[in-house]
Every structure is written in C-alpha cells, then in structure tokens.
Amino acid sequence: MSANCVSAAPTSPKNSDVEEIRKSATYHSSVWGNHFLSYTSDVTEITAAEKEQLEKLKEKVKNLLAQTPDESTGKMELIDAIQRLGVGYHFTTEIQESLRQIHEGQIRNDDDDVRVVALRFRLLRQGGYRAPCDVFEKFMDDGGNFKESLKKDVEGMLSLYEASYYGIDGEEIMDKALEFSSSHLESMLHNISTKTNKSLLRRLQEALDTPISKAAIRLGATKFISTYREDESHNEDILNFAKLDFNILQKMHQEEANYLTRWWEDLDLASKLDFARDRMVESYFWSLGVYFQPQYRTSRIYLTKIISIVAVIDDIYDVYGSFDDLRSFTDVIQSWKISNADELPPYMRICFEALLGIYEDMGDRIGAPYAIDTMKELVDTYMQEAEWCYTEYVPTVDEYMKVALVTGGYLMVATTFLTGINNITKKDFDWIRNRPRLLQVAEVLTRLMDDIAGHGTEKKTTAVSCYMKEYECSEMEASRELSKQVKKAWKDLNDEWMEPRSSSAEIIGCIVNMSRVLHIMYSTGDDGFSDSSTRTTQAVKTLLVDHPMN
Template sequence: MRQHGYNIPANVFIKFKEAEGGFKTTLRNDVKGLLSLYEAAYLCTIEDYILDEALNFTKVHLKTMEKQMRTTLATRVLDALEMPLHRRMRRLEAKNYISIYQEDEGRINVVLELAKLDFHMLQSIHREEVRSISMWWKALGLAEKLTFSRDRVVECYVWPLGVYFEPHYSRARIYLTKVIALLSIMDDIYDSYGILEELQEFTEVIQRWDIEAVDQLEEVYKLHFLNLYNTFKEFENELADEGSSYRVDYLKESIKEISRAYFEEAKWRDEGYVPPLKEYLTVSLISSCYKALACASFVGMGAKATKEAFDWVTSFPRIIKSICSICRLMDDVVSTEAKEHYKLSSSTYDPPEQVGA
C-alpha cells in the first residue's frame, strides 16, 4: 500500500516475529511469503527497523532456498534479488512475468492470452511513437550537422516510457522525448563544444527567448535554438485548442534556468574552479535537468496536469529536490568511475575529494 501513497505503519509485520525478537522459523519454507516480505522491506523509512531486519532475513533465506524452488519461481526470486520487482520498468516486467506465468502449471490460459494481447497492442502504440519521433529527429538534421553531439533519440524515449506507459499518455511521451533529446544536445554544446564567449551569447538569447536574436549566434547555437524554439511553438499550437498552451511557458522558464546553470558550470570549467559542495549542488541540481523534466512530463498530459500542478513542480518542492540530489550524485559517481577507468581528465567536481560529500 505504500507504493500507492498510503502511510501504513511497519508494525503490521510484528505478527511475523517470535516473542524472542527474531522472525518466525515457519516463514523460511514459504518462498512466496518471503518474496513478498522482501519486496515490502524496500519500502521502509528511516525508523522502520523491523523492515531492515526483514530485508536481511529474507535475503539470506531466499538465497539458500534457490535450488529447492520450481524453475519459474526461482527465476522470479533471482530477478527480485538482483533488483526489487517494484523498482523495475512496469512494461518490461510485464513481459518478463508473462514468460514466467506461461510456465506456471496453475496458470489461467484466458488471463495469459489477455495479457499477451494487451502487451502487443500497447507495444504497437509505442512502436508508432518511436517511428514518429525518429522522423521528427531526422527532419531536424541535428545528428548530421552537430557531429560532436550524441545521437540518442530512441534512448531518450525509454525514459518517458518508464514514467508513463499507458496509451492515453502517448502525446505526453512524445513531448517529453523531444525535450530530453533537445536538452541532450544543449548539454553537449555547453560541455563539449562551446567557448565561454559564445556560450554567454547563447545563454543570453535563450533567456530572451527571441527568435530575432538568433542572427547574432554562430551556426551551431543558432541551429539548436531555432529547433528548440520551433518545437516549443508546436507544443503551444497543439495545446491552444485545449486552453493549456500556458504549460509551455513553465517549460520555457525551466529551460532558461538550465541554460544559466550550464553556463555557470562552463565558467567553473574554464577557470579551473572546484566549488564547495553547497555551491556545487545549488547549480548542479538544476543542471541535472530532473526538475525541468518533471515539469516537461506534465506538458503533454491531459486535464490532470492543472496550473496548480505546474506551480507546485516549478516551486522546487522537497520531493523534486530530493530526486535531483539523488540522480545528480549518482551521475557524478558514475562519471568519476568512468574517469578512473578511461583515465579521463578531471571534471568540475569530484565527489570523493569533497569533504562531506
């Protein structure tokens, strides 16, 4: 129930413990029960000591029982031990579970056929979206003209697919993919291509969001801003009939905020400046783009995405700030490991070297 936002107390699990404090020995032979308890343990909070104990208990016994399980159940347990099932992408997990359920002797064939039909029908919608996005990306010509940038539009689609896979969010997925793809190019421009003077002009044009100002830019910056501007204009035109074109204004402000953060990091890089952790996070939580992408994820949605929702997400609430912090630092750890593996030069910030990181 915690997965669905209900703050259920962890003391509901006390009934599974002996008077002496340990978990009941009878649980050790109940594989499905252990698996459910294992999954629940990953939804713990700081004070849920009983779930910390449950995690250790279930891990040990699920591993020891691996050879005693039926093949289908063993597969599910091994997958869960690698990564809790509720943390996986739901549609990919649905495909995996269909394969497992198909081998289950107690399966209900009608349910199995319905699951397969549902999966393939929805997959056909997703394929059409990828086709549409790929055609849009090819028409922009950014991959051919900006050879220094990453050509990863299909990869960009996977992120929205993990956010919302349902058929009625088709437009939202397409919008979000386009925003991610254009931000990826912007990141490469600031990180790998631009010199500081040109980046300053580029940043100023983005802040003004003025199509007439692009002539002062060098061709690479001009090309990117024109595509960004035109894509957002398309969003506005499509949303105008619903009276929700105002959503794009929120998105524009998020993009402006990112460009300012990117430029600040570019200055750090050129000056060889390593900021203190607090200063670094103030900028890098924005440059992580997750705040902007949270906003972008609302733009193509239906009536549920109200103006109040946009006011909330752009106010940088604690949950969004926490997401940005986690993802930013995870990215930095991976980047640091990559530098060590490939012997790359130092970046703006190196987490292991910062006290308190």
C-alpha cells in the same frame, strides 16, 4: 566538467586559456539509426478484431475482480497479478475500491503467513495507504530479529523482500526485513540447481536485480508475463488479456517511434553536430517509462524531443563549446528570441532553432510558459558548471548540489511531460515550480545515481569528486556515503507517495516513474544513457522490437 580542479574561488577565464582546456569526448553513434522507419502504418495497424477481443477479455477480467471477495487472499493475488502484468490501468477504479476495503478491514485471518501479510502490506503501500509496519513484529524472535524458520518459505521470503522496499525513513523493522530477506535470497541463488529450478532461479535473479518498487511497469510486465504463464494456478483470460494489451500498445509505441525517427532525421542534428550524443530512441524509452498508456502520447512526444535536444545542449556545454560561445548561447536562450540567434556560431544556432520549434508546437498549452522557464533555468546552471570547469574550481558538496540538482533536469523533464496532459492545471504547475519535497527528493536521487555511475568515466565535477575533496576521503568512501543518501531518497519517495498526498496521484506517479527509469539506466554503476549500447539497448529491444507476445 573537469574533475581535476583546485579549490580556489572561481574567476572568469581568459580567452587565451579557453581553447587549451576545451574538451573532447567520444560517444558511440546511434544504436538504432533509422530502424523505426520500417514500422509503417501497415505494420502498426491495430485491427478491429484485436480491439474487439481486447474488450471481451477486459470485461471477463473486470467480472473476475467483482466476483472475488475483498476479504480473500485470492483478491490480493488477483490485484497483484493484474498490476504486475501491466494492465492495472484498465481497472484503476475497481482496484482502488478493493484496496480501500482491504485497508479498512485489515483482514488478519492469514496473519501467520508471512507471504500473505507482506503481500497485503505491499499492495496497500503501493496504493498510497500508510499500512502499519508493525504487522511484521510477530515474525521476529525475542532478540528483535526475524525468525530463522522463515527461511524455509521461499515464497514468503520473496514476498517479504518485495514489501521491504516500501519502507520509509525511520522504520527499522523494514530495514531488518530487507537485510534478512535479501541475504537469504542471495544465498539461495547460489545453491539452486539450474537444471531443476530454472523458473525459481530466474524469479530470484529478477527480484534481486530490480525489486517491484523500482521497476518500470512496462518492462516489469514483459518479465512477469512469462512468470505468470508458468504458474499452474494462472487465469487464462488474464494472461491472454495481458499479452494482447501488450501487443496493441507495442504497435502504438512503434508508430510513435516511427514519427519521432522521421522528425529526428529531418533535423539532421546527428550529422551536423557529430560531437554530441545521438540518443533519440533512448529518449523515447525514457518517456515511455514515465507513462506508457495511450492517453499520454502527446506528453511522450514532447519529452522525447526535448531530451534529445537537451542531450546535445549538455554536450555543447560539457564537451564542445568555447567559454565565450557558451556565454553567448546562454544569453540567447535567456532572451528566447529567434532574432538573437544570428549572434551564435552555426552549430549553436541550429540547436537553438530546433529547441524553439519544439516549444512552438506546444502552442497555448497551460504548461508551455512553465516548460520554457525550466529550460532557461537548466541552461543557466549549465553555464555555472562551465565556469567551474574553466576556472578549475571544485565546489563544496552543498555548492555543487544547489546547481547540480537543476542540471539533473528533473524539474524540466517533469514540467515538459505534464505540459502534454490536458487536465493539469495552472495550480499544478505552480506547485511543481515551487519544488515541493517530492521533487527535491527525486532530484537528489537522480543526481546522485547519475554521479555515482558517471564518476571516473566522464571528466566532469560530480558529487563524488566534491565529497572526496571536501572530506579528504577515497572514491570508495565517497560513493558509499552518497549511496546511503540514495537509499534514503527512495524511502522518502515512498513517504511522498502515501496519503495524505501533496498532489494528485497522476502527477506524483509521473515523478516517481521517472526515478524508476533512471534506476534502469544507472543501477549497474554505469551511465546507460550515454553508453546505451548494452543494457538500455536490450530494454528498448524488449519493448519496441521483439516479436509480439504469443
């Protein structure tokens, strides 16, 4: 919505004013078109030989996990490798039991090795344990700073850096660990010879770009497979298992992309509503980042369809619709009756009918009514933002955030995805509908990342513009202050992930993983969904197009 607003209280716009301030936007066309129609069943077929080989390798890795003592550094390194290679989901029970043993024992025979201490800390916090951060105190000098001698240990610095991102609010030592390790690693990055240390250079760049805590597992695995292969101590069975698992899952995901492309082509919204973003494949990438495992296919299908349509609806409110049309569209969606669609102009009726079709596919699933309610709420807040735009009203930061946390769509996305999971109960949906702290934190994180990235590139009200207006400061100052809130939100997500948890690991993981996907889309300061032609396209290519791992 328009950022060129005044602070007068909002009033209803006159019809004569509507067309004058009707907006326009130019979005690039789909990068992918019908590319995934080429992934036919003969291309995506998983052979019996592949399945048999996967099971054989899985058994070998499982035996290796069982035979490696929990009290050893080797066990922690093994767990770390398995998780970062993207195959940890095969050994959830075994890994959880090992981490329980490590947590209860808190083995300290390696306590003088910052690499090992940081690795243990990170693995335990990744596993939901409230590992104490005071284990790092022995690495600090009398002045309360990390010892300069640690800088000589490159692997130790990398391990400390990755661990530092698992801190929670109020843990000053973890803030110091991040500042100390990141500044040293950045310094190293500029002094490493590209000829003699290509592998280390790449590892440093990847870590500084996206730490493990913020990385989408599947994307992270594609990078770590190369890193692990170069490690002279790597286990060949683990490496081969990870590569084969990646290839098999890629075929499954290509088949899903093929199905969704056919669905999107049949709707033909891209040509009928050419003012809107055509981002079906990017929407699938989003859903793939939430959970990539085979059992979540239905959830990925639901979520991809909904995000694809919601992107169009968002553009109707932000870009194309007149105020009166938007009011009618909002009323029809609140009614949720196809018979009322006749009141709408053709472009809105097409969109509403497509939306209803997706929810009809959900049938009598427990989450369907909840998913519908979140969609109604989302559209209602889109209308509120439209009123701000047409009245040129700049809300206070608090006013804006109350509405914008909903228009960020986090509750709608989470509820839609969970609707596709069979074991999610009514109690679970009631819990998330009440917006627990976990969801509130994720909503703030998402909204602010989006607004910081999108401010200035879209003519709409953002948290940045509201902050600038309310506190009479520059864009740089506003962005800096809001970025502090983003950093705190990541810490709060860490806090919610650890025991005692407010819900199941599956539900919390769903919400946390959404934040990781959005970090990929917004972390470089631009909107990787609306403008998906560079970074997001490369990510999609890595997961769905590039040739299988050899």
